[in-house]
Amino acid sequence: MAERKNYWYSVISYTADFVRNETLNVGLILMKEDGNTNFIILDEKSKKLRNFFDSQLEKKNYNRVKNLITYILDNLYSNTAMGLNVQNSESLMIQLANNYLSLPDEIQISKPYFAQSNDQAELFYQLQKTYIGKSFLSNRTNTKNQVRLNVQSIFEERNLINKKIKKNVSLQPSKIVALDYRIDFIFATKNNLNLLQSVPNLNDSTLSDWYQKMTTFSSRFDEESNIYILNNLQVLSNLKNDRLEPQLLTLSQMIDDLNSNDSRVKSIDIDTGNMVNLTDDISNNALDLKDLEQMIANKTA
Secondary structure (H helix, E strand, C coil): CCCCEEEEEEEEEEECCCCCCCEEEEEEEEEECCCCEEEEECCCCCCCCCCCCCCHHHHHHHHHHHHHHHHHHHCCCCCHHHCCCCCCHHHHHHHHHCCCCCCCCCEEECCCEEEEECCHHHHHHHHHHHHCCHHHCCCCCCCCCHHHHHHHHHHHHCCCECCCEEEEEEECCCCCCCCCEEEEEEEEECCEEEEEEECCCCCCCCHHHHHHHHHHHHHHCCCCCEEEEEECHHHHHHCCCCCCHHHHHHHHHHHHHHHHHCCCEEEEECCCHHHHHHHHHHHHHCCCHHHHHHHHHHHHC
């Protein structure tokens, strides 16, 4: 029997209007002792939130706060400027619960609770059912992006992360519009920034949002930058899963459309030699982290 691991979890709740004082559980954070973190936050279109907002303004504010907490949780261990002590998982969760980051008043993170399990995915799912509600959850999957996780492992094996590659970087497609998106990985060669973005899980509800983001970057971001779409289409095509086939077709069409409309867009199947060649090229030719960070600053200033 697999060894049981220690976890800490907190519930994310939200209050849209303090006069009405109605609060809903909208998310969950699960953290393993070694710092491995899973989290989920309901989309504003979730049926649990359908009648929760009294106005479009309340809905937009929820989306703003959701994006903020998503960014923070995605970057807990990569953004030292947050000022959190990340050496101990329980302590880190307590800091979040005590609002060390001065989050907006609408969002609340509960004190951490202890749990043990030999199956992290199952524990995460059961906690979601308990605190958010089974009927409000999307298809039962690991919410982590599998392509991004696999690519990160490849880069870590070559010791490229924080040497020649930065991960989870927020960029604005346009300098005149105060709207930024998270890019999975970035590296630089000479005068070029190279953006690497993973496709979402096929059963993820964010496929259309991903396509819109990539279209925006393709049409608005710096002309000299390359945009790599990291995917696993070959593996997905071999699954022969009738339920996922429509999403697979849609994703393929999206990638083809992006490729055909912008020569800077390059599709990389991570299970082929193209990924090996890309990784070799980064290892041999990409600029070091200091130069990469300077180029990011210059391109986004």
